[in-house]
Amino acid sequence: MSVVTIPLGSLAATTALGAAIGASLRPGDRVLLSGDLGSGKTTLARAIGVALHAEPELTSPTFILIAEHRGDLPIWHVDAYRLPPGSDALRAGIIDERQQHGVTLIEWPEHLEGLGAEGSGVLGIHLATTADEGTRSATIRGARAELLAALDTALGTSGSTRG
Numbered sequence: 248m249s250v251v252t253i254p255l256g257s258l259a260a261t262t263a264l265g266a267a268i269g270a271s272l273r274p275g276d277r278v279l280l281s282g283d284l285g286s287g288k289t290t291l292a293r294a295i296g297v298a299l300h301a302e303p304e305l306t307s308p309t310f311i312l313i314a315e316h317r318g319d320l321p322i323w324h325v326d327a328y329r330l331p332p333g334s335d336a337l338r339a340g341i342i343d344e345r346q347q348h349g350v351t352l353i354e355w356p357e358h359l360e361g362l363g364a365e366g367s368g369v370l371g372i373h374l375a376t377t378a379d380e381g382t383r384s385a386t387i388r389g390a391r392a393e394l395l396a397a398l399d400t401a402l403g404t405s406g407s408t409r410g
C-alpha cells in the first residue's frame with residue numbers, strides 16, 4: 248500500500264491537501280483523521296468539506312458525535328473523542344447505511360472498532376506536529392492512484408516520501 252507524507256507548513260497547504268482529497272473521494276469512502284489533540288484534524292476535515300461545497304461549513308463538533316452536511320456528496324463528520332476506546336462503530340451509530348451514498352470523515356478513529364482496514368475506500372490520514380513547533384505533516388495511507396497523482400500535481404513530490 249502506498250504511503251505518502253506531506254509537509255503542512257501553513258493553513259494554505261492544508262487547504263490544498265483538502266482540495267486534492269475532496270476531488271478524489273467517491274461515494275462510500277471513509278477518511279480516518281488521526282493525530283494528537285490540536286494536530287489539525289478538524290482543519291483538514293473543514294478543507295475537504297470546502298472542496299465538496301459542504302453546507303453548513305464543518306466545525307469542531309465538541310459535543311456532537313456526528314454531523315451531516317449537504318454538498319457535492321452527502322458528508323458525515325464524526326468526532327469520536329468522547330467515546331471510550333474500543334467502541335463499536337456500528338453500535339455507536341457512527342456507521343450508517345446512508346453513508347454508502349456519501350463520504351464520512353472521522354476524527355479519533357482509534358477510539359472506534361469496525362471502521363475497516365485502510366485500503367481503496369478507507370483513507371487513513373495521520374496528522375503530526377513536530378517538536379519544532381508549528382511544523383506539521385500529514386501521512387496518508389490507502390489512497391487511490393488518482394489522489395496520489397493529484398497530490399503530485401497540486402503539491403509537488405519534493406519533501407514527500409513514498410514506501
Ligand SMILES: Nc1ncnc2c1ncn2[C@@H]1O[C@H](COP(=O)(O)OP(=O)(O)OP(=O)(O)O)[C@@H](O)[C@H]1O
Nearest residue numbers: 255256257258261283284285286287288289290383
Ligand atoms: N497546517 C496548519 N498550519 C498552521 N496551523 C494549523 C494547521 N492545521 C491546523 N492549524 C491550527 O491548529 C489549531 C488546532 O487545529 P484543529 O482544531 O484542526 O486540530 P484537531 O486535531 O481537530 O484538534 P482536536 O484534537 O481538539 O479535535 C487551529 O488553531 C488551527 O488553525
Ligand SMILES: [Mg+2]
Nearest residue numbers: 288289307354
Ligand atoms: Mg478536531
